[in-house]
Amino acid sequence: xxxxxxxxxxxxxxxxxxxxxxxxxxxxxxxxxxxxxxxxxxxxxxxxxxxxxxxxxxxxxxxxxxxxxxxxxxxxxxxxxxxxxxxxxxxxxxxxxxxxxxxxxxxxxxxxxxxxxxxxxxxxxxxxxxxxxxxxxxxxxxxxxxxxxxxxxxxxxxxxxxxxxxxxxxxxxxxxxxxxxxxxxxxxxxxxxxxxxxxxxxxxxxxxxxxxxxxxxxxxxxxxxxxxxxxxxxx
Amino acid sequence: xxxxxxxxxxxxxxxxxxxxxxxxxxxxxxxxxxxxxxxxxxxxxxxxxxxxxxxxxxxxxxxxxxxxxxxxxxxxxxxxxxxxxxxxxxxxxxxxxxxxxxxxxxxxxxxxxxxxxxxxxxxxxxxxxxxxxxxxxxxxxxxxxxxxxxxxxxxxxxxxxxxxxxxxxxxxxxxxxxxxxxxxxxxxxxxxxxxxxxxxxxxxxxxxxxxxxxxxxxxxxxxxxxxxxxxxxxxxxxxxxxxxxxxxxxxxxxxxxxxxxxxxxxxx
Numbered sequence: 482x483x484x485x486x487x488x489x490x491x492x493x494x495x496x497x498x499x500x501x502x503x504x505x506x507x508x509x510x511x512x513x514x515x516x517x518x519x520x521x522x523x524x525x526x527x528x529x530x531x532x533x534x535x536x537x538x539x540x541x542x543x544x545x546x547x548x549x550x551x552x553x554x555x556x557x558x559x560x561x562x563x564x565x566x567x568x569x570x571x572x573x574x575x576x577x578x579x580x581x582x583x584x585x586x587x588x589x590x591x592x593x594x595x596x597x598x599x600x601x602x603x604x605x606x607x608x609x610x611x612x613x614x615x616x617x618x619x620x621x622x623x624x625x626x627x628x629x630x631x632x633x634x635x636x637x638x639x640x641x642x643x644x645x646x647x648x649x650x651x652x653x654x655x656x657x658x659x660x661x662x663x664x665x666x667x668x669x670x671x672x673x674x675x676x677x678x679x680x681x682x683x684x685x686x687x688x689x690x691x692x693x694x695x696x697x698x699x700x701x702x703x704x705x706x707x708x709x710x711x712x713x714x715x716x
Numbered sequence: 717x718x719x720x721x722x723x724x725x726x727x728x729x730x731x732x733x734x735x736x737x738x739x740x741x742x743x744x745x746x747x748x749x750x751x752x753x754x755x756x757x758x759x760x761x762x763x764x765x766x767x768x769x770x771x772x773x774x775x776x777x778x779x780x781x782x783x784x785x786x787x788x789x790x791x792x793x794x795x796x797x798x799x800x801x802x803x804x805x806x807x808x809x810x811x812x813x814x815x816x817x818x819x820x821x822x823x824x825x826x827x828x829x830x831x832x833x834x835x836x837x838x839x840x841x842x843x844x845x846x847x848x849x850x851x852x853x854x855x856x857x858x859x860x861x862x863x864x865x866x867x868x869x870x871x872x873x874x875x876x877x878x879x880x881x882x883x884x885x886x887x888x889x890x891x892x893x894x895x896x897x898x899x900x901x902x903x904x905x906x907x908x909x910x911x912x913x914x915x916x917x918x919x920x921x922x923x924x925x926x927x928x929x930x931x932x933x934x935x936x937x938x939x940x941x942x943x944x945x946x947x948x949x950x951x952x953x954x955x956x957x958x959x960x961x962x963x964x965x966x967x968x969x970x971x972x973x974x975x976x977x978x979x980x981x982x983x984x
Contacts, residue, residue, distance in 0.1 A: 532884070550886030554885070565752060566931055567873075567933060575874045575877060575881075578882065585867050609933075611933065613932075614932070631885050
């Protein structure tokens with residue numbers, strides 16, 4: 482059974498369609514990169530996958546017992562205030578919110594999960610540091626740790642390396658791939674950086690108001706679309 | 717010391733102290749979220765709406781709190797919607813509503829009772845304004861505000877820090893924003909009698925800003941803001957008694973002093 486299946490999904494704002502005809506299917510452990518130019522419908526798809534926007538047609542179905550509230554989401558940096566006074570631990574722990582249910586407080590299980598993910602991201606020594614004092618790369622690691630607290634199965638990363646320097650970018654990609662391979666967590670990543678996308682991902686979804694391509698990264702490399710989008714340079 | 721004891725032997729001072737400490741606590745806790753969510757203007761707008769509602773209530777000889785609390789709570793939800801709606805100019809709309817409410821209040825008072833000390837006490841607050849029934853209701857409401865804030869603390873943190881993420885994990889962020897707005901409305905109304913409509917928003921904003929100069933964690937900011945708020949209130953109240961200065965303004969000045977000290981301490 483697929484972990485995520487999108488069938489004929491169409492999204493519209495005020496009746497104007499921004500994305501249509503989206504059909505793809507992911508198995509547990511796949512690594513999908515969603516590419517496309519600005520305004521091609523990538524952010525809308527993210528909202529759809531998170532259940533924050535209902536498709537106007539078609540449907541998005543999660544399998545393997547996954548619910549849309551159990552996705553580990555890493556939002557674009559613009560959504561978060563960089564000067565927010567919060568400790569790293571507080572931020573990571575807040576990822577456990579979806580396992581609270583009707584309880585009001587975090588219990589030992591959530592605290593242990595937060596500790597484990599701090600360790601997984603190699604940021605234990607930052608746990609009491611202020612989030613606002615961290616570098617861009619460290620902040621992204623914190624948000625990735627938070628996302629991992631929220632999920633056991635699927636990470637959804639929206640432009641996770643935007644604004645990072647080349648070294649931090651490389652580290653971030655490696656961490657994501659590591660989580661994908663070691664923990665068999667499915668990754669859906671929205672990215673501008675198509676060259677890196679093709680290198681790390683197993684599957685590519687190319688959007689341009691509709692689905693232009695869906696297939697494996699190897700197939701994508703051979704496609705005429707990729708050649709055009711990559712500027713004629715074959716990978 | 718004996719003078720201090722003598723000061724608190726007056727029943728109205730005892731009421732002022734109890735209600736003031738509780739309201740200061742509420743204001744500080746809510747203020748942290750409001751300031752961080754860039755909702756400071758809402759607190760200010762609400763106090764003006766509160767003034768209008770209070771003026772109308774007293775013109776028609778209605779119970780002040782019973783009228784003001786629901787009106788301001790309604791206004792809070794409305795202001796929140798306005799500030800979130802990108803199609804209207806949110807902050808301009810808030811300014812519009814708050815000055816209109818102020819104007820309605822002033823006209824109502826001048827038509828009915830005439831511009832008198834009552835207006836001044838609404839605007840700038842008075843420790844004498846609190847009746848016994850008011851005090852009891854204030855204590856009950858502020859305890860409710862405190863309890864709700866503490867109960868929903870993890871969710872309030874998540875919604876304040878990153879609303880989209882919270883929504884994605886199934887938190888009804890809209891509901892928590894409304895809760896925050898309604899709790900703020902109640903706090904504003906309760907504090908307004910003592911602090912005055914023009915000064916109450918500082919009770920919400922100052923402690924949070926002071927705490928943000930010094931503390932690095934959210935919990936630290938919340939606790940420090942609460943402590944600052946209660947201390948400044950008490951200091952302002954005592955100072956106003958001995959120096960015979962207006963209570964509300966004295967409390968604001970105490971808050972300003974702490975804010976300046978915190979800003980200096982951060983530079984070092």
